[in-house]
Amino acid sequence: MSVFSRLVPTVTSAYALQALFALIFVPQQNEKYYDLAGAVGWMSTTFLSLYYPSLKAKFWHGVPAALPSITAFAPRQILLTAAIGLWSLRLGSFLAQRAIQAGGDSRFDEVKTDPAKFSAFWLGQATWITAVGLPVYLVNALPSRVHPPLGGRDYLALGLYAGSLLFEVIADRQKSAWRKAKKNKEHDEEFISSGLWSISRHPNYVGEVGIWTGIWALSTASLQTGVYPAGTVALAALSPLFTWFLLRNVSGVPPLERSGDKKYGANPKWQHYKKTVPIFWPWGAT
Secondary structure, eight states, rough: OOOHTTTHHHHHHHHHHHHHHHHHHHHTOOOOTTHHHHHHHHHHHHHHHHHHHHHHHHHSSOOOOOOOOGGGHHHHHHHHHHHHHHHHHHHHHHHHHHHHHTTTOOTTTTTTTSSSHHHHHHHHHHHHHHHHHHHHHHHHOHHHHHHHHOHHHHHHHHHHHHHHHHHHHHHHHHHHHHHHHHHHTTTOOOOSSSSGGGGGGGGGHHHHHHHHEEEHHHHHHTTTTTSOTTHHHHHHTTHHHHHHHHHIIISSSHHEEEEEHHTTTTTTHHHHHHHHSSSTTTTTEE
C-alpha cells in the first residue's frame, strides 16, 4: 500500500486545482476556459507525479539540491509524461480556442447558471484527470531503477498512441476546415460526412480511446515488475475503459447524436448517414 500512497499528492493536486478554477469561474458563469483548465490540470498532475519525491525533499525537508534532469528518469516514464504533455497541450488549446472563438461552450448552457451543478463539472474534471491518468501516475511513482527496458510491447503501444493521436488530429482539422468552408459559403452541407467522418460519426472520439489504450499499454511492463500487487495492470485499464464509457455513453456521443437528430432529423441525408456510417468504431454498428 505504501506505493499506492505516493499517488495521494497527485490526486490531491488534481482536485485542489480544479476547485480553485471553480472558485474563479463558477461565480462568473464562465465556461470558456474549462478545457484550458483541464489541460493545465493534466500537465501539473503529471509533473507532480514525476517530481514529487524531489519536490518534497527540497521544499519540505530542506535538502539543498536541484531538481533532477528529465534524463534521470526511466525511458518509459519520460515517454508517458511526454505523451500526456503533447496530448493535453494539443487538445486543450484546440478546445479552448474553439470555445473562446464561439463565445462559449454549448455543453454548459443549461448548467453554468446553477452554481452547484457547474461546480460539479469542475470537480468531475478532476475525477477524469485522476482516473484516466492513472497508468502514468502509477509508473511515475516508481523509482527509475525498477523499470524494465523498453521492448516490443512498448514500441507497439507507442505506435498505437501516435496513430490514434494523428487520427484524432486529422478528424478535428477536417471538421474545422468544413466549418470554415461553410462559413465562407463554399458549401451548403448541414453536417460533415466526408473524410474520416465518412467511416465513423465520431472519429475524433475513436482516436481519443486509442490514445489512452496506447498509454495504458505502454505502462504495463512497469506495472508488472512485482513492486505493485497483482491486478494493478487491470486497475490501470480503467483509463481507456473509462474514456470509452464517458465518450460513448455519457458526455460525448449521446448529446451530439441528440443534437443532430434535433437539427437534421427531417433531412433524408441525415437519416441515410446514420444508417450507413457506424456511430463509433469504423467496423461497428450504425
